[in-house]
Amino acid sequence: MxxxxxxxxxxxxxxxxxxADDSGTVRxxxxxxxxxxIAEVMRSRARGV
Incomplete structure (x- = not known):
């Protein structure tokens, strides 16, 4: 799930x-x-910002 x-x-x-990002993670x-x-937040969390 x-x-x-x-x-x-x-x-x-x-x-x-x-x-999800390329690895399937929803941030x-x-x-x-x-x-x-949502897309902008996911990108910033993936970068660690």
Whole structure:
């Protein structure tokens, strides 16, 4: 069952296909970031910012 790495909330397989990084990690989900900025938050968390 896929989860958000940041808040450990369940995310759907469809969400993972769209928003996960190249390794399949979801670093942001609708529960822990603004919907409009999920991709940007994921990139910044992946860089360690």
């Amino acid at each position: 896929p989860t958000c790495e940041h808040c450990d909330t369940h995310v759907s397989d469809r969400f993972v296909r769209v928003f 942001a989900c609708p529960n822990c970031s603004a919907n409009a900025g």
